[in-house]
Amino acid sequence: MFDELKKRLSSAIKGMVRKEEDEIGKPPEEHGDAENENQKQGSAGAVAHIENAIETDKPIDAQKENTHVATTERDGKQAAGRAHDGREAIKISLSTKIKGKIVGSVALNNDDIAHFLEVLRVSMLESDVAYDTTEEFIGMLDRKLHLLRFDSRNLSSSMIGAVRESLLEILNKNQAHMNLDKLINDSISSGKTPVRILFLGPNGAGKTTMIAKLAHMLKSKGISCAMSASDTFRAAAIEQTEFHANRVGVPVIKGSYGADPASVAFDAIAYAKSHRINVVLIDTAGRQETNKNLISEIQKISRITEPDATIFIGESTSGNRIAEQINEFSKSIKIDGIILTKLDCDAKGGSAVSISDITGIPILFFGTGESYDALVEYRPEFVADAVLPNN
Numbered sequence: 370m371f372d373e374l375k376k377r378l379s380s381a382i383k384g385m386v387r388k389e390e391d392e393i394g395k396p397p398e399e400h401g402d403a404e405n406e407n408q409k410q411g412s413a414g415a416v417a418h419i420e421n422a423i424e425t426d427k428p429i430d431a432q433k434e435n436t437h438v439a440t441t442e443r444d445g446k447q448a449a450g451r452a453h454d455g456r457e458a459i460k461i462s463l464s465t466k467i468k469g470k471i472v473g474s475v476a477l478n479n480d481d482i483a484h485f486l487e488v489l490r491v492s493m494l495e496s497d498v499a500y501d502t503t504e505e506f507i508g509m510l511d512r513k514l515h516l517l518r519f520d521s522r523n524l525s526s527s528m529i530g531a532v533r534e535s536l537l538e539i540l541n542k543n544q545a546h547m548n549l550d551k552l553i554n555d556s557i558s559s560g561k562t563p564v565r566i567l568f569l570g571p572n573g574a575g576k577t578t579m580i581a582k583l584a585h586m587l588k589s590k591g592i593s594c595a596m597s598a599s600d601t602f603r604a605a606a607i608e609q610t611e612f613h614a615n616r617v618g619v620p621v622i623k624g625s626y627g628a629d630p631a632s633v634a635f636d637a638i639a640y641a642k643s644h645r646i647n648v649v650l651i652d653t654a655g656r657q658e659t660n661k662n663l664i665s666e667i668q669k670i671s672r673i674t675e676p677d678a679t680i681f682i683g684e685s686t687s688g689n690r691i692a693e694q695i696n697e698f699s700k701s702i703k704i705d706g707i708i709l710t711k712l713d714c715d716a717k718g719g720s721a722v723s724i725s726d727i728t729g730i731p732i733l734f735f736g737t738g739e740s741y742d743a744l745v746e747y748r749p750e751f752v753a754d755a756v757l758p759n760n
Contacts, residue, residue, distance in 0.1 A: 371721070371755045374496035374498070381485065384488065385528060475518065476519075486514075489507065493719060497719030499719075499724075506536065536753050542726050543730060547733070549733055562645075563638060564677050565638060565649050567680070568653060568682055569667050569702070571684075573655065574682050574684045577613060581614065581741060583650060583734075584614070585744075593647045595649050596610055596621045596650050597622050597636075597649055599653050599654075601627055601654070602654035620640070622636050624636070631669050631673040637649050664701045667701075680707070681708070682707075683695070683707070689720055691720055692720070704728075707731065712745075721752060732747040
């Protein structure tokens with residue numbers, strides 16, 4: 370999961386770090402052969418004094434250094450020999466050590482920032498991050514990079530930290546809008562049960578399997594639940610819901626093939642009330658946002674069941690197509706949360722970064738495999754750590 374996005378972002382960050390480290394490591398700019406030779410000759414004699422001051426963190430004695438340089442320059446032949454032997458040491462001491470120890474931090478120049486941001490922009494767009502989200506992220510990072518000074522001795526970690534902060538700002542947007550655990554626990558505490566959760570989404574997204582995973586998770590937390598087999602459009606769907614319910618050990622309420630799905634959901638709620646079950650998970654037929662008849666059907670189910678939460682389930686491998694589907698569904702029915710399935714099959718992973726941002730609806734969970742335990746609660750830190758290189 371997130372493999373391509375991580376590879377691209379890692380490459381961009383490492384390229385920027387290498388370039389800046391090369392800049393830090395460059396010797397002073399040369400101004401002509403004769404002048405440069407004199408500088409090298411003088412510096413060769415002074416380098417030991419400078420290096421000793423740096424290594425011991427003592428201040429450099431400028432007067433002593435100047436006297437040493439002047440004395441060395443008067444004896445050209447002797448200084449030339451020392452310059453030849455110590456040329457590499459001069460570069461190391463005067464560039465890396467002085468800039469690293471005395472300067473301590475560096476600011477990135479505008480051209481380097483612009484190039485880095487363009488590489489990031491292309492990397493994110495090619496990894497299925499939505500255009501608007503990419504531009505918002507690039508804008509945040511641009512402002513941050515122009516304001517910050519970076520630790521020259523740990524440039525890679527500093528750069529990753531700056532990118533991570535901007536990414537978390539994007540990933541945290543809209544997440545406060547809904548917390549499923551809090552909704553369920555507050556309802557149980559106040560006696561307002563059963564909590565009714567309605568699920569919808571396109572065909573083939575793994576909706577029924579995901580509902581079973583949620584039932585398994587709730588059961589492991591000591592929260593009782595039942596599944597409503599309200600996908601009566603296909604006979605096999607009823608059997609599938611029953612199969613999963615039996616596997617995870619929760620009751621399933623079903624009707625016959627072709628029955629009114631809203632009636633099945635209503636019966637499931639009545640069953641939960643009479644058996645003091647905390648949560649009802651209502652499965653529905655997969656539908657495309659363009660199918661007006663099925664959209665009308667989900668609206669009817671919603672009117673009758675009055676769900677406490679309506680959750681959209683979609684495949685992360687669909688990329689930004691999911692956002693278009695959600696926006697279309699939202700015109701007909703209010704969606705409170707998103708679950709992305711098959712994240713383990715999504716090499717790009719960019720849609721997980723941008724869907725919440727462009728729809729305004731929080732992501733609740735990721736499906737990461739076939740087992741009932743393969744369910745990951747959405748955390749912005751999880752996504753940021755998954756797409757950025759290790760320090």
